[in-house]
Amino acid sequence: MELHESASRLASALGAPIKQRLRLPLVLRAALRDFRGGLRGFGIFLTCIALGVAAIAGVGSVSLSLGDGLAAKGRAILGGDVSFDLAQRELKDPERDFLASHGRLSGVAIMRAMARREGGEAALIEIKAVDRAYPMAGEAVLDPAQSLSAALEESNGVYGIAADAALPARLGLSLGDRLDIGDAHFELRAVLVAEPDQLAAGIGFGPRVLMTDTALRATGLLQPGSLVRWLYRVALGDGGASPASDAEVESFVAAAQKAFPDAGWETRTRKNISPQFSRNLDRFTQFLTLVGLTSLIIGGVGVANAIRGYVERKRTTIAILKSLGATGSTVFALMLTQMLLVASLGLAIGAVIGAALPFVAAWGFGAMIPFPIAPAIHPAAIGQGVLYGLLTALAFSMEPLGRAHDAPVQAVFRDEIEPSRARPRLRYIVFTLAAAVSLIAAVFAFTADRTLAWIYLAATLAAFALLRGIALLIMAGARRLPRARHVALRLAVANIHRPGALTPSVVLSLGLGLALLVALTLIDGNIRAELKAGLPGATPSFFFLDIQNAKAGAFAEFLQAHAPDGKIAFAPMLRGRIVKLNGLAADAAQPKASAAWVLQGDRGITFAESVPEGSVIVKGAWWPSDYKGPPLISLESDVADGLGLEVGDEITVNVLGRNIAGKIANTRKVNWRTFGINFVLVFSPNSFAGAPYGDLATLTFPDGGNSSGELALLRETAQAFPAVTTIRVKDALEAASQLVGQLAIAVRGASSVALLASILVLGGALAAGRQARTHDAVVLKTLGATRTRLLAAFLYEYGLIGLCTALFGMAAGGAAAFAIVRHVMNLDFAWLWPQALTAAAAALVVTIFLGLLGTWRILGRKPAPYLRDL
Known part of the structure; x- marks a missing residue:
């Protein structure tokens, strides 16, 4: 009855004669x-599109x-x-005079020490x-x-300090205490509490x-x-309320x-505060956007299922329209x-949520984010999400919609017992391919890293095919399994x-x-x-910095006396900046993205007579121990490849304000995982x-050491050595682990959207097969099957499919993780069975729950109304 009413509404709207070519408004x-009559059946469609668009736009x-936020508060x-910015040296008088002549000059020194x-x-x-x-x-x-002057001034030979709250907590200090x-x-x-230039000064391991x-x-x-x-900041002009223009x-x-080409300083402007942060933000945004696109593509499967189910529900309506x-x-x-x-509606919902996300982040997490955020409506980001959503909807809808073209008129009478399985016409396949190609083109257009885009697309296509x-x-x-004796299991396998x-x-x-x-x-x-597990006997327990060369012997004796079982290693260390590669300005x-850093x-640099421990020569040869010729360089092999350098090429490094050019004598592979002394x-x-x-x-204990x-x-x-900076490796790794945890929150948030889309698509797929399941249940109940037996059959079916899918997801996810951890991050890979099994078990439970949730309604249907339609 409902289908006939729908057909009547459509026929009334189309008017007569219906054979004439229709204009779009009609x-x-x-x-x-x-x-x-409502949007029944489009809930999964709407949610999948809205989720994906919201993730990408957000x-x-x-x-x-x-x-x-960085640009608006760049000057502060x-x-x-x-x-x-200079390493290990202050400004020379000519440099200081030049900078001071253009405005107000302020100097800041940053270094590690022990309190x-x-x-x-x-x-x-x-x-x-x-x-x-x-x-x-x-x-x-x-x-x-x-x-600030009152807090830091000297009084009776004692200087004042203002410290991060972590320092008094670690040392048990109160205001007024001395150290x-x-x-x-x-x-x-x-x-x-806050310093205006915290981001520019960098984030350290200590308070x-x-x-x-x-x-x-x-x-x-x-x-x-x-x-x-040493950071020297210049406020041009008088540095007042009207700052210099960007051109100035x-x-x-x-x-x-031009005045000081060999100064070796790194310059940053108020528009380019932290180049490394900006690059990392761009990369992280690209990654999260691709994860959001993954959720949209997963949702595309739900779109296809929803449209396929919609076409199936409308077959009688279509047949009536064709008969007219x-x-x-x-x-x-x-x-x-209707699909558009x-x-x-889904695009609009997703765009609104995505547009609101910066305001939600600033309101709810503004105090936790260590960077300034200026929430605003960004049409470009919203447009990108909407475009991705529209192209995904078209790519996954064209093929099932195309099947409606050749739906036969006799479906009014025979579709229940003889459904049509015809393929869509060539034009609709072409439309589908055009939408898919447009989606791929959009991915490349909006992704700066083309290599990442290629990898993502190849992985997506491979995942679908697999x-x-x-x-x-x-x-x-299942088809080849032996015939089961248990009736419910036999029904499930079938x-x-x-x-x-x-x-x-x-x-x-x-x-x-x-x-x-x-x-x-x-x-x-x-x-x-x-980060947490070191290699006993290989991973140092301590790094000691700023050891004066004249006191190196006394310091070594001190360590031998207080840690007689420890292995001690020394290396000279300077800081330098690469300024030229083969005469070309750096x-x-x-360079390749892997070596741009x-x-x-x-960078830290050193000099040595022999090959450092933990290094293996890949190309070239090491210099003789008594070498006295022009400077030679040993370069880490992966960095050499990323910079496009070979043995014999020249690198110029600025150290202490002096340019030193050296030829590459060899390249070497470094085992960074030991955290020992080694340099690029x-x-x-x-x-x-x-x-x-x-x-x-470094000091390395054979058994890894103990905390006390x-x-x-x-x-x-x-x-004993107040000028020496002591870094406990476990503390440094713990700080790095906390940073990884913060980044993981964002990654998990984006991946949870993809997982939610998967669950929605699964629910839609199960719902799409409800009509066929209803007819199966009716026929089986007519032949004497009980509700318990049917429920057991459905439980076996969903359990078997869910188990196979969970095993595949665990294997595929593990393989992808192995490839990234071993070949991209160059780390050892370990199967974390509890986490993987938990995810697989959750997938199995979700599959069975959603399947039985939809099946429960089917089992309660009376056979008579359905038998009349057969």
Whole structure:
């Protein structure tokens, strides 16, 4: 009765004569009139489209809002209009005079050190020493509220500090308590709540401690070769309320580079505060966008199922329209219009949610995000999500909609017992391919990393093909199983391989989402395990920095006395910045993404007579121990490949304001996993003759050490050598693990959208087969089957399909995680069985639950109404 009423509404809207070519407004009017009965059957369709669009538009909008926040507060975050960053040296007088002549100049020094309570604990800190001009933009927030000068001033030979809240917690300090840093005495006068230039200054492993530059010099930590960064900020002009224009800023940077081409400083402007952060944000956004696109494509399977079910429900209506004179093209246009109307609603819902996400992030998580966020409506990000959603809807809808073109008129009478299985016409296959190609083109158009796009598309296509093959294998295997004695099990096996079985839909919908979940879970778990678990006897327990070369022998004797079973290693260490590759400026180089980091900022470098432990020569040869010729360089092999360099090529490095050019003598493979002493760049020993440098040392315990012994050694080292910075590897890895955990939250959030889409698609696939299941149940009940037996048959069926899909998802996700962890991250891979099995068990439970949820209603249907239609 309902179908005839629907047909009547459509026929009334189309009017007579129906054989005439229809104009779009008439088709649109007919489509809208048919929707008067509601959108029943389109719930999964709407939700899948809305979820995918919301994920893509939301990720893009949040990323752009973060970028806008950085741009809007760039001057305050950078600490001026331009920043000149130097490693291990201060400005020379000509450089200082030049910068000061263009505006206000402020200098900040950043270095690691140890803070000590007298006779008590010691803790690693990040010193930030500022001058009187700091801050030139923004304001440092202290608790209790007071001026920065009052908090940091000297009083009776004791300097004041403002420290991050973590320091008093670690050392048990209260306001007014005293502590020692280097050779100077300090008093904790305030807790550092916020600093305007925190992002530009970098995020360290220890609590931030703010002090004056005079206090830093009093500590005795500034020795030749000390690992210290000097940041010189310039506020152009008078630095007042009307800052210099962007053109003036760029002109000043160019003039500084021209005046001092060999200064070796890294320049940053208020528009480019943190190049590394911007690059990482772009990459992370691309990754999350592709994860969101995955959820949209998974949802596309739900779209196809929903449209296929819609066409099946409308077959009688279509047959009636055709019997009244409607053409196949008219029917296709009508149903396409209806699909686009529903898709537009889903696109609008997703766009609204995505547009609101930056505001939700700023409101709910603004205090937790360490970067400024400026929430706003971003049409570009929203448009990208809407375009992806529309193309996905078209790509997955055209083929099932095309089947409506040739739906036979006799379906009114015979479709229940003789359904049509005709393929769609060639034109609709072409439409489907065109939409799919357009979606692929959009992925490449919006993704800066084309390699990543190729990998993603290849993986997606391979996943679809593999899942289809797995479904066919499951059906073929079920068909070849011996005839079961148990009736319910026999019915279940038959349902798995019969024509129109749910197997392909269930495997496809659940397999993609589960594989993604397992892969991300295993990658996250392996990274955390790598950070937490060292290699006893190979992974150092301590790094010691800023060891004055003259005191290296005394320090080695100290370690041997306090840790006699430990292995001690020393290496000279300087900081330098690669400025040229084969005479070409590093800024103009085009390295691979995997090696671009080497050209960003300054790097640790060393010199050695022999091959460092943990390195293996790949190409070339090591220099003789008595080599006295021009500087030679040993370069890490993966970096050499990423920079496009070979043995014999030239690298110029700026160290302590001096350019040193050296030829690559060899490339070597480095085992970074031991966390031992090793460097990307190793020079021949004569390269830095006469240059001031400090030593880096490691201490490795054969059994991996223990916490109580390590903490005791840390305290004793801080007391005996106050200028030496001690880094406990376990603490550093724990800090890195926390950062990985923060990133994992965003990844899990995006992947949960894909998993939710999988569950929705699974529910839609099960719902789409409800009509056929109802007829099967009616016939079986007529032949004497009980409700219990039918329920057992459905339970076996869903359980078997879900189990096979879960096993595949676990295997595919594990394989993807293995490839990424071993070949991309170069880490050892371990199967984390509890996490993988939990995900597989959850998938199995969801499949059975959704299947039985839909089946329960079927079992209660009376046979008579359905038998009358046969």
